Amino acid sequence: MSRKIIKTHNNKLTYIASFCALLLSPCAISAEHVEYDNTFLMGQDASNIDLSRYTEGNPTLPGVYDVSVYVNDQPVISQNISFITLEGKKNAQACITLKNLLQFHINQPDIKDENAILLQREEELGDCLDLGNVIPQASVHYDVNDQRLDINVPQAWVMKNYQNYVDPSLWENGINAAMLSYNVNAYHSEIPDRKNDSVYAAFNGGINLGAWRLRATGNYNWMTDADTNYDFQNRYLQRDLASLRSQLVVGESYTTGETFDSVSIRGVRLYSDSRMLPPTLASFAPIIHGVANTNAKVTITQGGYKIYETTVPPGAFVIDDVSPSGYGSDLIVTIEESDGTKRTFSQPFSSVVQMLRPGVGRWDISAGKILKDDIQNEPNLFQASYYYGLNNLLTGYTGIQITDNNYTAGLLGLGLNTTYGAFSVDVTHSDVQIPDDKTYRGQSYRLSWNKLFEDTRTSLNIAAYRYSTQNYLGLNDALTLIDEVKHPEQDLEPKNMRNYSRMKNQVTVSINQPLKYGKEDYGSFYLSGSWSDYWASGQNNTNYSLGYSNSASWGSYSISAQRSRDQDGDNEDSIYLSFSIPIEKLLGTEHRNSGFQTIDTQLSSDFDGSNQLSISSSGFSDDNRISYSVNTGYSMMKSSDDLSYIGGYASYESPWGTLASSVSASSDNSRQISFNTDGGFVLHSGGLTFSNDSFSDSDTLAVIQAPGAKGARINYGNSTVDRWGYGVTNALSPYHENRIALDINGLENDVELKSTSAVAVPRQGSVVFAGFETVQGQSAIMNIKRTDGKNIPFAADIYDENGNIIGNVGQGGQAFVRGIEQQGNIRINWLDEGKPVTCLAHYQQSAAPEKIAQSIILNGISCQIK
Template sequence: MPNLARPASPRPAAFRSASGLSAALLAAAAWAAPVHGKQAFFDPQMMFQGAGGTAIDTSRFERGNLMEPGLHRLDIYVNGQWRGVEEIQFRLLAGSDGATPCYDGELLARLGLDTDKAARGDGMLALSATAACGELSRYVPGAQVKLEAAEQKLYLTVPKYYLRLATPGAYVDPSNWDSGVTAARLNYNSNLFTSDSRGTRTTRGYAGLNAGINLGAFRLRHYGSATWSPGHGASYQRGYTYLKTDVPAWKSQLLMGESSTEGDLFDSVSFRGVQLVSDERMLPSALRSYTPTVRGTATSNAQVSVYQRGYLVYETTVAPGPFAIEDLQAAGYGGDLDVRIVEADGSSRSFVVPFATTVQLLRPGTSRYSLTAGRAIDLGMGSSSQYLLQGTFKRGLGDMYTGYGGLAFSRHYGSVLAGAAVNTQIGAFAADVTLSRADLPDEGTRTGASYRLSYSKNLPNSGTNFSLLAYRYSTSGFVGLRESIALQGTPQRYRWFGDMGRTRGRFDANISQQLGTNGGNVYLSGSAIQYWQGRSNTINFALGYSNRWRDVSYSFGVQRMQNLATRTSYRGGGRDNSTLITLNLSIPLGRAERGAPTLNTYYSADSRAGANVTTSVAGTMGESDRGTYSVSASHASRENANSASANIGYRLPQAWVGAGISQGSGYRQASLNASGGVLAHAGGVTFSQTLGETVALVRADHAEGAQIGYGGDRLDGRGYGVVASLSPYQLNTVDIDPRDIPDDVELQASSRNVAPRAGAVVLLSYPTRVARPVLIDGRQADGAALPFGAEVLDAANDKPLGAVGQGSRIVMRVEQDRGRVIVRWGPGPQQRCAIDYALPERTRQRDQGYDELSLTCAPMPADGGGPASPGPLARR
């Protein structure tokens, strides 16, 4: 969300205009001076005070962005993108009013600049290891620097050519990734359910738990669940437990403990051991997914535009000669890229770069890998203590090709996989073969092969998207890793090779078709499977259509399902088929922008269960639509039974809570549920919504009630709050909305940038100042108005408090209930006066507003003395 300024309690116009005066003048000076010292001019006539008015000295506003010499920590932005916080050396050069930033090659490299290219620029100097001070354009052609001293921000604008890689999005250099603070965390998801069905009462409680501890860059995690019922008491089921950390140098995650292997090339298997897996989130966003390199040649300084499905997705200017666009980010499952080159003389030419993608395609020169070693654990198919070793590797070999392979071993089992993916004019293909050898108890040695071919293509002209067409064929002797481990751990009386339901051939399809602009969308997804050992073939599919007319949405679907989960069906026995037809209609009961509820009608006809129709009304309520509700009524034709239900939920700052009731023929049900997160840290314990993988702990002392992030969560009474989800390794901006904080609390920063490491709990501190807001209607001793724009200083320390606004009014914040301020509009002793103030007593309560005083500004003698008593108190 954008930085949010605090709207004040109802205040007069003078309050608003006066409070903005200093900021307006300083902002104008800042934009007038790129780094420091260049003069901005303010016409004194624009601040004419009328007859008898006093002119003011505006010279202090004309020297913008002056920085003291020394080391300063600044937020650095390159071409508008935050690149981290750096300590920048400032030195005072001859002829400068303020200190100048210094740069070295290592700093610019961290910021993403290609210093070698910059050094080859015409007449440019090469940066050495020692810091060089002065204009950055001396070292990087065309570079510009802008300093915001008040915000402690330094903005660099650099031609794209001199960046190592133009990375769209919010990529941050690894040196600026934040490991977070030490903290303990807990997610819970609890439910209490009770039902009374034909005189039989059932009560059951459940709590799903996800606990962890963060220490430095290491994350300890444990998953489990607890259940309770009156007849059986309480029990706990243990899930995965592991210790995890990232390895930035390898762009990988290291895990020690219990988890599961990746399932894209081999079967996914649960294990206890060690795993090292590449993490593409650490890469610039342009390298995370496959997009072809656009290559061409320009005869002049040309504009290159890239379109996908008629939308402009990229545009740049290139120099004469060959060019390659490697940082392109296109959308979805592909769609050919239309490239247009417009030369300096206006001539143009176009060509097409084919683009379709599969999960295996990678950018040229990028790699993905995984390596797992340990013992297989409970797989849901019997326990095992067999060792497990599995590794996979993928490599982008060129603009169109990716190669991949892998190895998998366990006791009495081995397999090897090799494959390739290619992007062609007619779509993206991936093909691989897996060879296996398994020594099975009572079955001997089985060897076999499995062949897989997949295809993906988006046809933008027709609106057709083949997101997945895949076929796999396995020979009769092929055994997968998961099957082998399960058979090794199965008792002999239950072990039969044919019972595994081994697949002979499988075809999967996922196709969607857009029917014009307003014609809706048709989709088809399904699978056809053939089995060995005489097991019946299966065909499962779903066909549907959806569309929208004005605010009314509707859909139609057909599903065909076959359930072969019984042992008899494994041996070619019975078949349990069903066909489901569904209709859905959704109508808003009012204007959507007003939070109107929605009427939903759902009809289903099942070949086994009969027809069912449900009508419901659902909507949101409360502040920021925090609450949800729904009421529904259903009728089942087969049993000729009616039922009704009602559900309600509310998103508290500390948790989500809900309740539901239902009643039908012969039964009643009721449930209560709650979910959320708990974060224990050095400042105490903070409750929140369910915690994501990576979170921010926000601290703003005394700012109770301030809203943070997008979800409407607020700071608690100690000034702590949680942003429950951040994107790791990317720039995240976390803002505070100060509208609901106490009036005597000033938030001195409302936005923070952070690039957390995965799993981190990052601490974001926002400085605050407890000071009472005061509006003074000030006059000089002779009753004349104070000079417009005059500076207001704290007499105790010369700290600026504000400026005189329109109508001779002063808006300021003071930390003491009694004190003196100096009003100064020039360098001479006759160009200043003093105001002594005494504020009325007040208790610390929220929303007390500001204090209004009418006071006299008394002349100050040459010795700096002042009036002995304050002017009269007017009103609060």
């Protein structure tokens, strides 16, 4: 476990720890009373050093310290703990509150005796407890050298099953705030005799008031020669219900797709949230692999809605930050090259049942009006599902769907946990009345398997088979067919059950295989694909993506193959071979922290006479805020002239968001240019704070306040503290302890942080506040001598003209102080044979003072004994 030493309001801690080590005393390991003999100290002023603070164990000064907390010798948490001064005690004591006990997973005692309170404080801070008084045989010990706080209590007082779990009383609603996240992509392309422009903008906005979160998402689409489209989605009001360990959503949302087809509704949804339980259950999200031949626009849609768009440079790309709307609906990925050609493929997206622990239940209830743009009559829906852990081997689950337009479906399933993997098998029965036709009843059978083979590390993430009888209809198919029967299109054959294409068989598989033998690493292999056929149609659909990658002493390489569909709907198989070589390997130079880093080469073929070669180089700036790449390529086309192109890409992480642009030109006189920006901001009581990370409507945020700490980087995401002392970070995990930390290496101002980390336990969708206390003011290294030529005693206190302590004297009369003016007076106090001594000095900065980092150096300061 790593630990950071945190500066307090003065620097005595550093001097005292060093002094203690020099004395080789047992002060770090014993709390017994120890007498020190000054005659063992050397130097003319040795007798003037006050050693009384070292007589009772570790010398600890009052303040806030970042400590590692151990309970019964087991690590629990690292966080800030206040240390307070008590009458009759020379060393500060840890202030342990009732809230702290919950954080440390210690049962709360009844506080009946006033002697159990060491110090009464404001209600929001909590009283400091005398732990030995309220818990029999409890003890607290702090080791200042290791910054370790040991708490020992009888085992009966330790909470059971607390790992990765935080007591609900510590969950934070956060502050009242409004937020908006945005992603804007503008794309311009020129093909001979044609120009195309498009703008896509996605927004996630919301307002937090107490425990309630109001959210709305929307997107704007504009294209040349097409209607402008602006669409609002997912407008809802949400809050959690801690007593039910569940979430309540009122408004527009998606039903779960774990049991039935996922559909959008406007109504009410109540579902259990497993993140509130120990241990947490991970959620599934797809990772999309693809290859772009040029600077390309990649769009991802689900259920007819665009949910993601970005621009990628030539070469293989991986998209791992897509947030699908719900399970059960595949993702359609479209790659639009700079010359206007398009390729699409389907990313299977379904989930096998999650096994539950014995006695644990999980439910999901939805009721409301179905929202489906491609039908004219949108019925009302009631849907419910329930999972229950029967024992260590079996999990049972069931569900029901009912609409008011004569559709009913019921599901019954069983999950089995075995040494051969996790299996689930279920059957869904549907009953639908087609207008002017009979009632159709059918079944759909599904078998799923999930397995990690330990010996070979083969991960079979999802392997599923589904068979549907001829008369089975899922909800989406039933809604579409009923609508088409009621409202037939002119000049088209009327739809009925006999000619309506619907799925018959479907198989999906996803495999990841690392290739290791002993300590040797031979790379990794992946495979994902799906196959399906349909009733009332002789068509079938096959998608696959497979690849192998490895690294060598000279760089890395990969080979992959993929099937997609071209813009005419025909299958297109392609193979790709790529190499990535660090530039220093080519030039034989030392590794560089910035500049162009690699040269990447890619070869591709579609097995039909079209071949491509592309070469690119990429790099970034010293602070990683600027990234850039250049690329060139040559294409040999079967059905058209050969083509060459050149292009470039650059991005910049600004305080207001990430800005990116790409440009390319081809030998056929086609051109492409794109601009992209994404980010967000939060409006709170302290003002408007921007983030260069965008966030979704379900993300949990934190507003950081660190006055004067401009430039300090926040550990979650890529944001920094702005000029007003605020920062925003996202991707916090709700209902878990999140350690928010500041990296002081990026500080632009001369400021000292009393602590560099804070712990937050946010609720879902909340905006929590994390305040960092800072000490601002010019820092200086002073070299001080007494006018009589003697040294000032070690650890003497230094005060400014207002009586504030600003530092301590170190060895040889050198002192680090903070908060000085252009010129002024200081007062230095120490004890000489038990009597107080005061020394006065004047300082003045020069016009161009010498500096170490941001601290100025003041030499030749004379101190006159008063």
